[in-house]
Each structure stands twice: as structure tokens, then as C-alpha cells.
Amino acid sequence: MDVSQFEREGHVARITLDRPEALNSLNPDLRWELSQHFDEVEKNDEIWIAVVTGRGDRAFCAGADLKHRARERDATDEQRAVWAQKNIETRSLTERWYFSKPVIARVNGFALGGGLELAMACDIIVAADHAEFGLPEPRRGLIAGAVGVHRLPRQIGLKPAMGHMLTGRHMSANRAYELGLVNQVVSLGDLDSAVNSWIEDILRCAPLSVRATKEAAMRGLDMALPQAFYSEYEWEQKRQRSADTLEGPRAFSEKREPRWVGK
Numbered sequence: 436m437d438v439s440q441f442e443r444e445g446h447v448a449r450i451t452l453d454r455p456e457a458l459n460s461l462n463p464d465l466r467w468e469l470s471q472h473f474d475e476v477e478k479n480d481e482i483w484i485a486v487v488t489g490r491g492d493r494a495f496c497a498g499a500d501l502k503h504r505a506r507e508r509d510a511t512d513e514q515r516a517v518w519a520q521k522n523i524e525t526r527s528l529t530e531r532w533y534f535s536k537p538v539i540a541r542v543n544g545f546a547l548g549g550g551l552e553l554a555m556a557c558d559i560i561v562a563a564d565h566a567e568f569g570l571p572e573p574r575r576g577l578i579a580g581a582v583g584v585h586r587l588p589r590q591i592g593l594k595p596a597m598g599h600m601l602t603g604r605h606m607s608a609n610r611a612y613e614l615g616l617v618n619q620v621v622s623l624g625d626l627d628s629a630v631n632s633w634i635e636d637i638l639r640c641a642p643l644s645v646r647a648t649k650e651a652a653m654r655g656l657d658m659a660l661p662q663a664f665y666s667e668y669e670w671e672q673k674r675q676r677s678a679d680t681l682e683g684p685r686a687f688s689e690k691r692e693p694r695w696v697g698k
Contacts, residue, residue: 498548
């Protein structure tokens with residue numbers, strides 16, 4: 436049984452974690468399916484944007500499925516072998532360090548532990564006002580090891596991050612917005628229209644310009660400013676050689692909307 440959904444409409448891929456009965460928590464099957472979906476987003480030139488969300492209105496993703504971990508003790512050797520193989524084949528978005536295409540997290544409820552780590556790996560977070568964020572792993576004798584302990588201080592600052600990570604406290608959607616973790620907070624009823632507004636604005640931009648911008652910004656964070664400026668970037672080189680780099684100025688001079696082709 437599928438535990439996620441993948442839909443594509445035009446240049447937009449929508450990925451839905453589909454385990455609402457378990458608050459869309461991450462078990463080996465879901466981790467593997469998400470890996471396959473992001474593989475498709477990466478390799479498919481017709482996909483320019485991805486949106487990630489959870490089924491229902493309670494949770495985006497409540498993190499690792501701890502009940503599944505408890506059941507692993509009683510699993511057969513065959514079941515363990517299947518899970519182990521899926522783990523080998525899984526490549527989480529959290530470890531796709533320079534994922535070229537923009538990803539929007541549509542946070543419709545709890546984003547805890549691995550769920551927050553997944554959201555932080557996205558470029559834009561749009562949250563319903565009832566959503567809650569947190570890394571509660573220490574309360575379970577665990578650690579936010581899917582890059583959470585490293586991303587949260589970088590995204591909201593050291594002291595606020597330590598306050599949440601060392602206590603396991605949740606933060607509200609509005610507090611996450613105040614700290615710069617979230618781009619927009621709206622009511623649940625307005626969540627889809629808000630996400631679609633971000634999608635529409637991104638699609639107004641040349642897709643290679645978007646990828647070049649993201650690549651330079653993300654890679655540049657690991658460099659001193661002069662090095663970041665003088666470095667060469669793969670997607671910027673592709674943009675410079677693209678038809679779209681001519682189409683943009685041409686459309687502006689002709690007073691019409693550009694027709695991007697992404698190449």
C-alpha cells in the first residue's frame with residue numbers, strides 16, 4: 436500500500452505524506468517513497484517546483500514513527516531485510532545538500548522531529564496558523580540527527596534554537612514566523628491559496644534563473660563572501676547559455692509576458 440502520493444500538474448509536482456492515522460510519521464516505507472519522489476523531481480526537466488505536505492489537517496509530519504521502531508524488535512529476519520534494503524536505497528531531502536529546484540513546505544499541522552527537519556530542508560515554508568514546530572527528540576532519548584541540530588541554529592539563530600532543542604519545546608506557527616523559520620502563516624482554509632500564490636510568483640521567473648539563484652545562495656553560505664562571488668556555478672552557466680536568458684529582455688522590450696522553456 437502506498438504511504439504517499441505524487442501528482443504533477445504542469446511544471447508543479449505535489450508530494451503528499453499519506454499516513455494521517457499515524458500523523459504522517461516516517462516509517463521505512465514512507466522514507467523510501469519520498470526518496471523516489473524527489474529522484475523524479477530532480478531528473479524530470481518538466482518539473483520546476485515541488486510542494487510537500489501531509490494528508491489531513493492535523494500533521495505535516497510528526498517525525499519518526501516510534502511505534503514502528505518498537506515493532507522492529509519483534510519483526511522477522513525477512514521483514515528486517517526488506518527495511519534494511521529500503522534504507523540503503525533511501526536518500527532524504529535533508530541530505531540532498533544542493534537540490535536545484537525550489538521546494539515549498541505546505542505545513543498543515545504538526546511539524547515535529549523529522550517533520551521539522553524535512554520542512555527546514557525546503558526553501559519556503561507556508562504554515563497554517565494551528566501548526567506547531569519542534570525538535571522533541573531529547574524527550575525520547577534521541578537527537579534530531581537528520582540535520583536538525585545543525586539547520587535550526589542556522590535558520591533561527593543560536594540562542595532561540597538551543598532554547599527549543601535542549602528542552603524539546605514546541606513553537607507556534609506565529610512564533611516560527613517571528614523567528615524567520617516560516618515565510619507565511621495563514622488560516623487552514625487559506626493555506627492552498629497562499630501556497631499557490633508562491634507557486635505562481637516562482638513560475639513568473641525563468642526556471643534556470645531560479646535554480647541558479649538557489650545554487651549560488653546555498654553554496655555561497657559555505658564560503659567567504661569574495662570566494663562566493665568569484666566562484667562558478669553550474670546552473671548559472673546553464674542559464675547564461677539558455678534561450679530564456681534572451682527571452683526575458685526580449686519579452687520586456689515587447690511589453691509581453693515571457694514564455695519560459697527552461698533551457
